[in-house]
Amino acid sequence: MPRLSEYLLPTEKQPPADAEALSHVLMVRAGLIRQMGAGMWSWLPAGWRTHQRAVAIIREEMDAIGGQEMLMPVLQPAEPWRKTGRLDIEELFKLHDRKGSELVLAMTHEEAVTFHVAQLVRSYRDLPLILYHFQVKERDEPRPRAGVLRTREFIMKDSYTFDRDQAGLEERYELHVGAYDRIMQRTGLRFYRVESDVGMMGGLGAHEYMAPCPAGEDEIALAPGYAANLEVALRSPEVSKVGDGYELRGEPLSVQPAIEVGNIFMLGTRYSEPLGASYLDETGQERPVWMGSYGIGPARIVAAAVEQFADERGISWPKALAPFDVHLVAVGSAGTPERDAAERLYEILNASELEVLYDDRDAGPGEKFADAELLGCPLRLTVGRRSLESGAAEVQVRRGLKDIEGLPLDAEPGTLQRLMDELWRSVP
């Protein structure tokens, strides 16, 4: 686990000039991301750790419902996109290779996966299938904004399901509802699953996973026991406009901005028909494959977590997404007894299951504490002269900046690890 003196964590006191969204400001200030151009972002090491923690949770839940991970290319021939009618989408990047062939940069992978399934699936025995990948998406976004919330390139987990009929699709869809609910619960985000507008994707049903926060570009309508995309709610006969607001069956509806972190669609045969993905049923008759498509954005999950839990000092990560579990701050310069005690604690924690960032820099305590509060790891340990006097490292929970009982510095490594483990489990 890294020593901060050797780690690329370029924190900033000032927000970036053009930043409005809180997650944009804090992720740049905390040294998690940097921009290379409009809507083109790099994830710096600590930021990438948070992204990959979201990825790991998504992967586990996809595998648990029988998802098979694969990888499809970003650069693709234009032909399948012509067949599905999506070649004209304005956000689709198109280019030509040196021989003049028309290529596209995929914004989602319905065309690619259906192209393969059309070749690989022959019989009802080959179905159902759940295929997924984590892959870069490119979109010629007219107005990239809000840090990693709306970009021209981002990683998405997209999965695709293939079934014999609508009943099978509904089953695969329900599996995804379960998986997505668990993913969202595990990340620690506040979220709503809402019915969404099926719009141009076809009419079989769709849901969005919405994380309420001020930077959200979507709006959700909420009442006790009710949550919907605002657009969908306004089409309901049970919703009415009353003065400044809305009512659902006489009860006031609260409207909140939210980030769409995931969406799931029943596609039906929208892609399988133009791309020829069919199978032979038990009677030997050829039938189109029934498909669903399911996206979730690890970057948006991370940014939503920043938005939902930050305070005036900085980020306050949910445990599941933090770049490190523990931020260990050494107060006192190299060669002092307090630094030796911090080094010992670092070595002991390094041998435990917990992930530790160790601030061993030659810097003052004010700077170190400010950086720790900005980065927002769930637990901060401090070892300084005061710790030597009291015999314990100070422990602070980031959420609420609450000081809790210290960690005895003289304890045996095994005891310390056990105490830390208990501490960790006690953090909400």
Added chain:
Amino acid sequence: MPRLSEYLLPTEKQPPADAEALSHVLMVRAGLIRQMGAGMWSWLPAGWRTHQRAVAIIREEMDAIGGQEMLMPVLQPAEPWRKTGRLDIEELFKLHDRKGSELVLAMTHEEAVTFHVAQLVRSYRDLPLILYHFQVKERDEPRPRAGVLRTREFIMKDSYTFDRDQAGLEERYELHVGAYDRIMQRTGLRFYRVESDVGMMGGLGAHEYMAPCPAGEDEIALAPGYAANLEVALRSPEVSKVGDGYELRGEPLSVQPAIEVGNIFMLGTRYSEPLGASYLDETGQERPVWMGSYGIGPARIVAAAVEQFADERGISWPKALAPFDVHLVAVGSAGTPERDAAERLYEILNASELEVLYDDRDAGPGEKFADAELLGCPLRLTVGRRSLESGAAEVQVRRGLKDIEGLPLDAEPGTLQRLMDELWRSVP
């Protein structure tokens, strides 16, 4: 671990029409990869597992030398490429966004990483740094060929080092030599580290990691205690041409085709100067950062392993790269005692550390054995009527198709897992 009846492993008896390279033929036939267009490939689930095993080995060794993982975008502004003079490279894909801005698809990430380092590194205290990522690369390859060996899109691990001076660069370079040597050793590939042509990258030194095999596009010159890129060897005054071949100090040189799986370069200030990546030294003087760049291709590692160890029946994976450790074949249809015994063994192996693919399909033993030999997992277990009679599952080592002592079917789960573990460790 998957049941083959539910797993997307589309094996083929016939080779793809246009395939010359053995790895191309076998990876398609074994259901590991499929083509979407010229030089644009998808990794199917079993293939993706082999790719990700290579990735995991590379990541561990990069982390072990202090590498910090991050992610930089594929889609980039053209401006940094103009500054380094690389915008005119023919293989570079260029495109325009909807506002007419010029963009490129990165083929490597020197420009991106140096762009960031120019902003983030200020003082000698910020150096050295080793930054790396696994990211998609795009190249407008004139002649994509040989399956995943030469493609237009592929994943590369590229790392970049940043130092105060040449001595620091040499130290970071040596760390990479160590890491790459260990990566190659761990994959199980036969390989040579050879001096390479520094060419247009600048004159400070470079090496290539070469895996000898017939499909290789490069050539290496070998003699006892000597290995070099053929082009480099031919420039040596100690190498002479003799009749049909070459000699090194009078000893014959053997020339072999090889796949370049990795390369490492001392760049010096080739990128830091045009992109303004400098730092203030101890005396407050501004100096350019010294850089190195280090690439390795997981897809080429996988394909080289296929090339080097295949036999007439199919692939024979090194243990470190196999999609599954064990291929368990159930002979006999559902409901028979032999199938019940296979199911029991599957459940027990599933609870162990080993990764198991279970062939539970309704298919004949001939088809199942042929698929197992084609896919090439290191160990094959077979449970059929014969196993019930002998009381043991048959065990075959894929490398050499060697039958070894069977696995007692009646043993307790713990005993079976211990026996399997011993078996696994005995496989070379």
